[in-house]
Amino acid sequence: MAMLEVKNLSISFGGLRAVDSFNVNIEKGELYGLIGPNGAGKTTVFNLLTGVYKPDEGFIKLDGKDITGHKTIEINKEGVARTFQNIRLFKQLTVLDNVKAGLHNHHVYSTLHGIFRTPKYRRVEKEMDEKAMEILKVFSLDGQADYLASNLPYGQQRKLEIARALATEPKLLLLDEPAAGMNPNETQELMNTIRFVRDHFDMTILLIEHDMKLVSGICEKLTVLNFGQILTEGDTSEVLNDPGVIKAYLGDE
Numbered sequence: 001m002a003m004l005e006v007k008n009l010s011i012s013f014g015g016l017r018a019v020d021s022f023n024v025n026i027e028k029g030e031l032y033g034l035i036g037p038n039g040a041g042k043t044t045v046f047n048l049l050t051g052v053y054k055p056d057e058g059f060i061k062l063d064g065k066d067i068t069g070h071k072t073i074e075i076n077k078e079g080v081a082r083t084f085q086n087i088r089l090f091k092q093l094t095v096l097d098n099v100k101a102g103l104h105n106h107h108v109y110s111t112l113h114g115i116f117r118t119p120k121y122r123r124v125e126k127e128m129d130e131k132a133m134e135i136l137k138v139f140s141l142d143g144q145a146d147y148l149a150s151n152l153p154y155g156q157q158r159k160l161e162i163a164r165a166l167a168t169e170p171k172l173l174l175l176d177e178p179a180a181g182m183n184p185n186e187t188q189e190l191m192n193t194i195r196f197v198r199d200h201f202d203m204t205i206l207l208i209e210h211d212m213k214l215v216s217g218i219c220e221k222l223t224v225l226n227f228g229q230i231l232t233e234g235d236t237s238e239v240l241n242d243p244g245v246i247k248a249y250l251g252d253e
């Protein structure tokens with residue numbers, strides 16, 4: 001069974017069919033890319049997958065469970081985590097607290113426990129500190145746990161955003177242009193991080209990216225969107241050599 005199965009997903013804004021009959025099957029542990037020229041509908045697909053928009057048609061199944069039209073918070077609890085084109089961290093919180101914010105999905109105590117600092121509150125907080133530090137170690141950010149997120153260099157903020165998403169223990173990780181704004185060294189390091197996350201956590205990853213070096217370097221399969229419709233899909237090398245895909249990109253210049 002596919003980890004993500006999407007059939008016939010469509011949405012219109014006014015007269016514009018931004019996503020038109022989108023289909024995809026992503027197996028567990030696959031590293032999958034969604035590419036296409038500006039305005040093709042890629043982010044809208046992510047917004048549909050994460051419940052920001054409700055589709056006009058079609059369905060979304062995560063690990064066999066229908067999550068179509070569910071609320072964003074529910075979809076996150078079902079196991080979909082996401083990072084954004086423009087980094088969205090809690091900039092005035094520490095690096096550690098950003099990851100703990102992700103962990104709050106699974107570790108709960110009532111407000112009263114929090115106000116009165118009960119033994120349960122202290123135990124849960126300690127467990128979360130330990131778990132968050134473990135995750136930060138994976139990303140080599142444990143040395144910066146006490147820094148404010150806003151004080152990290154750009155490449156590390158990207159990593160922290162992925163770390164926070166992983167703290168919610170997702171089944172599927174969606175990365176929206178993770179290499180945007182990165183220099184070649186940062187992009188190379190990010191590629192290693194994404195590959196490591198997939199291997200280490202046996203994670204299923206779907207990413208949107210314009211950086212073809214990253215796409216060809218780490219994605220096993222691709223779907224190309226153009227004007228809301230699937231232009232082609234398949235193994236990365238075949239897709240990137242497809243004349244129709246090359247034309248769509250050159251037409252975008």
Ligand SMILES: Nc1ncnc2c1ncn2[C@@H]1O[C@H](COP(=O)(O)OP(=O)(O)OP(=O)(O)O)[C@@H](O)[C@H]1O
Pocket residue numbers: 013016018036037038039040041042043044045
């Ligand atoms: N909430 C909305 N209301 C109206 N139109 C929208 C809305 N969201 C997206 N669109 C339109 O849908 C189309 C697809 O946009 P989308 O952001 O999904 O493209 P994209 O492939 O992610 O582009 P980029 O690579 O530039 O981020 C665009 O024409 C966009 O203007």
